[in-house]
Amino acid sequence: MKVIINQAKLLESIQHVTKAISSKTAIPILSGLKIQATQNGLKLTGSDSDITIESYIPMEEEGIQFIDEIEQGEIVVHAKYFPEIIRKLPQDTVQIETDDHLQVTIHSGSAEFHLNGQDAEEYPQISQLQTDSSFELPINLLKNMIKQTVFAVSTSETRPILTGVNLRAEEDLLKFIATDSHRLAASNIPLESPIDTFPSNQVVIPGKSLNELSKILEDTEEKITISISDNQIAFQTENLYFLSRLLDGKYPETSRLIPEESKTIIHTNTKQLLQTVDRASLLARENQNNVIRLQTKENNTIEISSNSPEIGNVEEDLTVNTIEGEDLKISFSSKYMIDALKIMETDQIKIEFTGAMRPFILKPVDNDHILQLILPVRTF
Amino acid sequence: MKVIINQAKLLESIQHVTKAISSKTAIPILSGLKIQATQNGLKLTGSDSDITIESYIPMEEEGIQFIDEIEQGEIVVHAKYFPEIIRKLPQDTVQIETDDHLQVTIHSGSAEFHLNGQDAEEYPQISQLQTDSSFELPINLLKNMIKQTVFAVSTSETRPILTGVNLRAEEDLLKFIATDSHRLAASNIPLESPIDTFPSNQVVIPGKSLNELSKILEDTEEKITISISDNQIAFQTENLYFLSRLLDGKYPETSRLIPEESKTIIHTNTKQLLQTVDRASLLARENQNNVIRLQTKENNTIEISSNSPEIGNVEEDLTVNTIEGEDLKISFSSKYMIDALKIMETDQIKIEFTGAMRPFILKPVDNDHILQLILPVRTF
Numbered sequence: 088m089k090v091i092i093n094q095a096k097l098l099e100s101i102q103h104v105t106k107a108i109s110s111k112t113a114i115p116i117l118s119g120l121k122i123q124a125t126q127n128g129l130k131l132t133g134s135d136s137d138i139t140i141e142s143y144i145p146m147e148e149e150g151i152q153f154i155d156e157i158e159q160g161e162i163v164v165h166a167k168y169f170p171e172i173i174r175k176l177p178q179d180t181v182q183i184e185t186d187d188h189l190q191v192t193i194h195s196g197s198a199e200f201h202l203n204g205q206d207a208e209e210y211p212q213i214s215q216l217q218t219d220s221s222f223e224l225p226i227n228l229l230k231n232m233i234k235q236t237v238f239a240v241s242t243s244e245t246r247p248i249l250t251g252v253n254l255r256a257e258e259d260l261l262k263f264i265a266t267d268s269h270r271l272a273a274s275n276i277p278l279e280s281p282i283d284t285f286p287s288n289q290v291v292i293p294g295k296s297l298n299e300l301s302k303i304l305e306d307t308e309e310k311i312t313i314s315i316s317d318n319q320i321a322f323q324t325e326n327l328y329f330l331s332r333l334l335d336g337k338y339p340e341t342s343r344l345i346p347e348e349s350k351t352i353i354h355t356n357t358k359q360l361l362q363t364v365d366r367a368s369l370l371a372r373e374n375q376n377n378v379i380r381l382q383t384k385e386n387n388t389i390e391i392s393s394n395s396p397e398i399g400n401v402e403e404d405l406t407v408n409t410i411e412g413e414d415l416k417i418s419f420s421s422k423y424m425i426d427a428l429k430i431m432e433t434d435q436i437k438i439e440f441t442g443a444m445r446p447f448i449l450k451p452v453d454n455d456h457i458l459q460l461i462l463p464v465r466t467f
Numbered sequence: 468m469k470v471i472i473n474q475a476k477l478l479e480s481i482q483h484v485t486k487a488i489s490s491k492t493a494i495p496i497l498s499g500l501k502i503q504a505t506q507n508g509l510k511l512t513g514s515d516s517d518i519t520i521e522s523y524i525p526m527e528e529e530g531i532q533f534i535d536e537i538e539q540g541e542i543v544v545h546a547k548y549f550p551e552i553i554r555k556l557p558q559d560t561v562q563i564e565t566d567d568h569l570q571v572t573i574h575s576g577s578a579e580f581h582l583n584g585q586d587a588e589e590y591p592q593i594s595q596l597q598t599d600s601s602f603e604l605p606i607n608l609l610k611n612m613i614k615q616t617v618f619a620v621s622t623s624e625t626r627p628i629l630t631g632v633n634l635r636a637e638e639d640l641l642k643f644i645a646t647d648s649h650r651l652a653a654s655n656i657p658l659e660s661p662i663d664t665f666p667s668n669q670v671v672i673p674g675k676s677l678n679e680l681s682k683i684l685e686d687t688e689e690k691i692t693i694s695i696s697d698n699q700i701a702f703q704t705e706n707l708y709f710l711s712r713l714l715d716g717k718y719p720e721t722s723r724l725i726p727e728e729s730k731t732i733i734h735t736n737t738k739q740l741l742q743t744v745d746r747a748s749l750l751a752r753e754n755q756n757n758v759i760r761l762q763t764k765e766n767n768t769i770e771i772s773s774n775s776p777e778i779g780n781v782e783e784d785l786t787v788n789t790i791e792g793e794d795l796k797i798s799f800s801s802k803y804m805i806d807a808l809k810i811m812e813t814d815q816i817k818i819e820f821t822g823a824m825r826p827f828i829l830k831p832v833d834n835d836h837i838l839q840l841i842l843p844v845r846t847f
Contacts, residue, residue: 200781369580
């Protein structure tokens, strides 16, 4: 194998695929990074068997030449040293060459590195996903849906299925749902065309996979193709192939959690509420889920307060736009509230309560694309 | 005590004094932050008994009003919660008030915090340093001297005296010296006037104190007053008083370590050598002090190389300005070399070698203000 390639482009590809590589893998060769040179370009692969990422570098793209010379071949290189070497090369072009003894020579300027490689034949074959179920989304929409839900997945392995985000197609909506059983985050967008062959209810993508995917994807309006089989999901753009396993098991039915009626509705400015809750969280007791209190008062005012007997307490009045319905005193985790408010896209939100002991929901004031649900804590 | 004060200015002062506060202190009240209000302004104090930092906020400075109202008094507040509260206040003015029960009330906008305080009477008295030995330095010069030496102090407590920086006044020079016995860093500046009463040879300032001091000081040409007693050193500006204990013990005589003659002299570009050494360090074995090799070659070329048998090896030729004297092969820690090169202020440096087994020194090419000495490693 031989390739003369642009250093910055190679480094970008390396950074994408190393997101899937773990040094703690049961299959030793997966701790390496696979490089394949064909006549058409270079393909890098990283995998921890849960996630596989392939990144392609074409000879040229949009008139920019990335590869000056290429000879077919493949090798597996060290996923710690190889990226560091490429990052620190003295010139913006690098030559990478392998010999018959799995030696990799990296040339740039007057620097010459020799690295011990591994036989690419020993690298597991990545099964291409076989499915008829695929659809397209703009990348920035996908990234938004991930951001609006993935933070709410469970970090505990007690119920492994809750560590993933549930993907559903219902009528003309595509839905992402995440819950750790104390709060729930849902995001949906209208589908351009209905998805016929979408596996009904059981597509659950590990939260970790979505976090890594989101880091790699740039915020563009270009489309990404999503393909789903029984146990895997693939995200594909022109130069990226991201494959993740799906979680096994039945995702809980969450729709009945969401209250259908409300007794108190508050309309308020998102950022003001976020900052008030953030201040109150300073004196919320860490060992008790950072609980703070919200209480409705006269004159479109709510009071947010918290109390940590050893340290002190805080109260703050916030003037909201409107309060409709019953008076309310309710306690909840400030962390969940902060998480939910941070991903709201709109200046104004509404919060719908159904009494102090029932879950309450947060929504943007003018659309239903985002729904955040939080279970209160009994303190009053 | 009561004060109405600018939030940003208060926060800046808090950030200065908290650098001295440790939650792991033998004297519980020192884990707090002391606030004293007088008619002239507010004084904050933080201390871990090794370092004490006092920061003053005057009523106004250069026409900017910092304090709108002040009533005398003092209190000790929680050094974790108080700074976080001040940072997140909704408005740029804050009112802080104490009552007879050591309760602190913090008001800003419609937020009201109540914090449990501690009695300032219980806070240890900070002994003001009694000495006739003091001198002035521009702050940016002091910061430079710290930067050029403090990285070379020992991190091991085997010889505690080496964890400090030795301060000397010799003839018309002020010198900073640090060594961990494998390398030495020295920085000196001419004194405007000789220091008569300077304790001769035994002023050793803990490296940690200098690091914290350097973080607090802004890079200005304003003067700082340095006062030294038998066991303490104080750094004082208009609104800052930084007091540190000195290390006890005899600092080694380092001057005889520095070779007086040299057999090989290399003049080279600082940044090019730094980058070449940095690349070679990638394949230097971590468990053997990151040793790399330097070898002189024909045509004003040096080869920098390293070898990690399991991983691979690297060689790089670097064209230098001149090589004078004997041929040389020498091995040394890439880490020490990188540390030394990073603080060189000049584009061009000279390196003076006295054979493969003797310490070598690095200096700026056109002055003697900085001297870096590194002990080689036996490998050839």
